[in-house]
Amino acid sequence: MVTSILPLTVTDAVVRRRGKTLLGPVTTTVSDSGLSIVMGPNGAGKTTLLRLLHGMERVSGGGLLQWQIPEEDARALQAFVFQSPIMMRRTALDNVAYPLMTHGVSKKDARVRAAEWLARVGLADSAQKQATVLSGGERQKLALARALIRKPEILFLDEPCANLDGRATREFETLLMQAFKDGTRVVMSTHDIGQARRLAEDVWFIHHGQILEQTPAAEFFASPKTSEARAFLKGDIVE
Amino acid sequence: MNEILAGLLQAGRLIVTFDADLIEISLRSLQVTLTAVAIASAIGLPLGCWLAVRRFRFRRFVIATLNALMGLPPVVVGLIVYLMLSRAGPFGVFGLLFTPTAMIIAQVIILTPLIASIAHQAIRELWAAYHDLLISMNTTRLQRIGTLLWDGRRALLTASLAGFGRGIGEVGAIMIVGGNIDNATRVLTTAISLETGKGNFSLALALGFVLIGLAVVVNLLIHTLSRTEVSGRW
Numbered sequence: 501m502v503t504s505i506l507p508l509t510v511t512d513a514v515v516r517r518r519g520k521t522l523l524g525p526v527t528t529t530v531s532d533s534g535l536s537i538v539m540g541p542n543g544a545g546k547t548t549l550l551r552l553l554h555g556m557e558r559v560s561g562g563g564l565l566q567w568q569i570p571e572e573d574a575r576a577l578q579a580f581v582f583q584s585p586i587m588m589r590r591t592a593l594d595n596v597a598y599p600l601m602t603h604g605v606s607k608k609d610a611r612v613r614a615a616e617w618l619a620r621v622g623l624a625d626s627a628q629k630q631a632t633v634l635s636g637g638e639r640q641k642l643a644l645a646r647a648l649i650r651k652p653e654i655l656f657l658d659e660p661c662a663n664l665d666g667r668a669t670r671e672f673e674t675l676l677m678q679a680f681k682d683g684t685r686v687v688m689s690t691h692d693i694g695q696a697r698r699l700a701e702d703v704w705f706i707h708h709g710q711i712l713e714q715t716p717a718a719e720f721f722a723s724p725k726t727s728e729a730r731a732f733l734k735g736d737i738v739e
Numbered sequence: 740m741n742e743i744l745a746g747l748l749q750a751g752r753l754i755v756t757f758d759a760d761l762i763e764i765s766l767r768s769l770q771v772t773l774t775a776v777a778i779a780s781a782i783g784l785p786l787g788c789w790l791a792v793r794r795f796r797f798r799r800f801v802i803a804t805l806n807a808l809m810g811l812p813p814v815v816v817g818l819i820v821y822l823m824l825s826r827a828g829p830f831g832v833f834g835l836l837f838t839p840t841a842m843i844i845a846q847v848i849i850l851t852p853l854i855a856s857i858a859h860q861a862i863r864e865l866w867a868a869y870h871d872l873l874i875s876m877n878t879t880r881l882q883r884i885g886t887l888l889w890d891g892r893r894a895l896l897t898a899s900l901a902g903f904g905r906g907i908g909e910v911g912a913i914m915i916v917g918g919n920i921d922n923a924t925r926v927l928t929t930a931i932s933l934e935t936g937k938g939n940f941s942l943a944l945a946l947g948f949v950l951i952g953l954a955v956v957v958n959l960l961i962h963t964l965s966r967t968e969v970s971g972r973w
C-alpha cells in the first residue's frame with residue numbers, strides 16, 4: 501500500500517487567471533527526496549508554480565496533478581511557508597499549535613508539542629507573546645515551526661528569506677537544513693543566487709511561466725543550458 | 740436650559756433613591772435588549788462570517804440586501820411583527836403580543852442584519868489575511884469559520900455592541916408590539932416617549948440621562964471584561 505505522496509507528477513498543467521496564462525503548460529516530476537530551488541526573474545511564475553504543486557491553484561487546460569495517494573490525504577502531508585509570514589491573531593504558542601488542533605490533537609497536547617517546536621527554533625521565550633509583535637525573522641521561524649509541526653513529507657517555501665537580514669537568513673537556513681536532513685522534501689523559491697548555491701541540490705529555472713531547466717545545482721551553476729539562465733546568473737536583466 | 744438641569748437633578752434623585760419604577764423599567768430595557776442582542780449575535784455573527792468565507796452565485800446581492808436591511812425602519816418591523824402576532828395573524832395562538840417576548844422578536848429582526856453586516860465587514864478583512872494560510876493547512880469550512888470567529892472576536896464584539904446601541908435606544912417597534920403597558924412592557928424609551936407626550940419634560944429627560952448612562956456602563960463593562968484595550972491583544 502502506497503503511503504507516500506511523492507513522487508508528484510505534473511502533466512501539461514496550466515494556470516490561468518482572468519484569461520491570462522500565469523504558468524504552463526508545465527510537465528515535471530517532484531522526486532521523493534532532495535532540496536530543490538526554484539529560480540527565475542520577477543513575474544516568471546515561481547510563486548504560481550509552488551502554489552500549483554501545493555494544490556492551491558486550479559489547473560486549467562486539461563492538465564493533471566498526480567500524487568501517489570488521494571488528493572485529500574496528500575494535502576494533509578504538505579506545508580507551505582509564505583514570503584510574508586501570515587501570523588494568526590494568537591500567541592506564538594497557539595500559532596504553532598493551530599495545525600495540530602485542526603487535525604484532532606487536543607489543545608493541551610498541541611500546546612506541549614508547540615512549545616517543543618518553539619524551543620527548537622529558538623523562540624521559547626516568545627511563546628506567550630502575540631505573534632504579530634514578533635520581528636520579521638522571528639515570524640518566519642515561527643511560520644517554519646508551524647509548517648513543520650505536523651511533519652509534512654514535502655515543504656514548499658516561497659522566498660521565505662526575501663525580507664530577512666543576514667543573521668535571520670542564516671538562522672532560517674540552519675533550521676531548514678535540519679528539516680531537510682530529518683527527511684522533509686523541500687521545494688523553495690528564491691531570488692538570492694548565493695542562497696541557491698548554499699542550499700540547492702537541484703535547480704528549477706523558470707521564465708515566462710515555463711520551466712526552462714531542471715538540473716542538478718552544480719551543473720546549473722557551472723553551465724546553464726539556456727541563454728535566459730546564463731543572463732540571470734550573470735545578473736543581467738532577463739526580459 | 741432649566742429643563743435640562745431639572746432633568747439632571749431628577750435623574751440623580753431617581754437613581755439615589757432607587758426609584759422602584761425606574762429600576763423596573765431599566766431592568767426590563769436591559770432584559771429585552773440584551774436578550775435580543777444575544778439572539779441576533781448568535782444568528783448574525785456566524786452569518787456574517789459565512790458570507791465572508793463562502794462564494795456562491797448571488798453572494799453580492801445577498802450582501803447588498805443585508806447592508807440595505809441595516810436601515811430597516813423599526814416602525815415597519817413593529818407593524819409586521821404586530822400583524823404576525825395579533826390574534827388574526829399566523830402566530831396569534833401563542834398570545835405573544837404586548838409581551839416582552841414580542842419586543843425581543845421585533846428587536847432581533849432589526850438587529851440581526853446590522854450585526855451580520857458589521858461582522859461580515861470585519862471578518863472579510865481577516866479572511867483576506869488568513870485565506871492562503873487556512874487553505875494551505877487544509878482546514879474544513881467549519882474550522883475556517885470557527886477560527887475567524889475566534890480570532891476576530893474583538894471586532895465581532897464591536898458588532899454586537901453596535902447592535903446593543905441600536906436596540907437599547909429603539910422605540911418605534913417595541914412601542915407597537917409591546918404597547919408600553921405599565922408594569923408589563925414599559926421600557927426606558929417608551930417611558931420617555933410617554934412622559935414627553937404628557938409634557939413632563941424633566942422626567943422624560945431624567946429617563947433619557949439614565950438611558951444614556953446605562954448604554955455607556957454596559958459598553959464599558961463589556962470592554963473591560965473582554966480586555967479589548969489591553970496592548971498586544973485583540
